[in-house]
Amino acid sequence: MSYxxxxxxxxxxxxxxxxxxxxxxxxxERESYDFELIFVDDGSRDATLAILHRLxxxxxxxxxxxxxxxxxxxxxxxxxxxYASGDAVIPMDVDLQDPPELITTFLRHWEQGxxxxxxxxxxRDTDGRLKRWTAALFYRVxxxxxxxxxxxxxxxxxxxxxxxxxxLLRLPESVRFNKGLYGWVGFSRVLVPYTRPARAAGxxxxxxxxxxxxxxxxxTSFSTFPLRLWSYLGGLxxxxxxxxxxxxxxxxxxxxxxxxxxxxxxxxxLTLGGLILISLGIIGEYLGRxxxxxxxxxxxxxxxxxxxxxxxxx
Numbered sequence: 001m002s003y004x005x006x007x008x009x010x011x012x013x014x015x016x017x018x019x020x021x022x023x024x025x026x027x028x029e030r031e032s033y034d035f036e037l038i039f040v041d042d043g044s045r046d047a048t049l050a051i052l053h054r055l056x057x058x059x060x061x062x063x064x065x066x067x068x069x070x071x072x073x074x075x076x077x078x079x080x081x082x083y084a085s086g087d088a089v090i091p092m093d094v095d096l097q098d099p100p101e102l103i104t105t106f107l108r109h110w111e112q113g114x115x116x117x118x119x120x121x122x123x124r125d126t127d128g129r130l131k132r133w134t135a136a137l138f139y140r141v142x143x144x145x146x147x148x149x150x151x152x153x154x155x156x157x158x159x160x161x162x163x164x165x166x167x168l169l170r171l172p173e174s175v176r177f178n179k180g181l182y183g184w185v186g187f188s189r190v191l192v193p194y195t196r197p198a199r200a201a202g203x204x205x206x207x208x209x210x211x212x213x214x215x216x217x218x219x220t221s222f223s224t225f226p227l228r229l230w231s232y233l234g235g236l237x238x239x240x241x242x243x244x245x246x247x248x249x250x251x252x253x254x255x256x257x258x259x260x261x262x263x264x265x266x267x268x269x270l271t272l273g274g275l276i277l278i279s280l281g282i283i284g285e286y287l288g289r290x291x292x293x294x295x296x297x298x299x300x301x302x303x304x305x306x307x308x309x310x311x312x313x314x
Contacts, residue, residue, distance in 0.1 A: 005086030009076035043070035063307035
């Protein structure tokens with residue numbers, strides 16, 4: 001019989017865990033598979049870990065990977081993939097915004113041969129207007145830069161076959177953008193549209209600044225286009241400057257027009273100075289990623305394993 005792993009990263013989700021568990025278990029028990037629910041506690045500071053221990057005591061299918069601190073969702077998901085034993089693996093959020101009933105649909109597509117079954121949000125009505133607009137802009141820009149490597153409005157909620165998971169675990173980078181990695185490994189895929197509901201409990205853990213940094217990680221991990229863009233822009237500015245110098249020379253020598261003075265000089269200096277600082281900032285983003293990679297630190301550190309002790313790895 002095939003084995004299915006659910007990976008649920010949690011961070012300060014004491015209000016949501018019991019609701020999630022009681023919503024998911026009846027659906028799983030209708031299937032003819034054995035399941036494990038791997039909760040990855042990403043350094044929670046509330047009662048999350050205690051609730052997970054209680055659930056494990058009542059149901060050994062609940063397994064716990066407790067990280068030593070808050071590493072972030074991308075790394076919590078990586079930890080879950082690392083310890084998952086399933087023939088298929090399904091990452092999902094604990095807040096029930098990833099509808100558990102779609103697990104059945106995912107499994108049917110997997111049985112028909114799909115290596116990856118991806119949940120795609122039909123709308124983002126539960127998000128604010130600004131978040132919807134910025135998300136649409138990010139997906140559009142990212143797809144252009146990476147040649148359609150990810151699907152619009154597709155998050156981590158998906159089913160992945162064992163060979164997809166094994167391929168992901170072979171990727172060594174420290175700065176991980178999982179949505180891009182899912183697309184990079186390839187394999188056959190099926191899209192399943194769904195309507196994303198509101199959170200069942202608790203509050204979101206993705207403020208605007210965190211989302212901005214997440215987008216930067218994604219773009220700099222999978223595209224060098226921002227670096228090439230500044231090469232093109234630098235050439236255009238140099239060409240414009242040369243043309244303007246010719247114009248000034250002609251106006252001064254042939255027509256006796258005075259060279260523009262302080263105001264125009266300040267505009268040029270401030271504009272070019274700003275562009276130089278922006279370009280240095282973009283180079284710094286890439287250099288920072290290189291700095292993180294060459295240190296070769298592990299992406300996460302495990303404090304405790306519960307129900308997974310026999311899978312402890314060096």
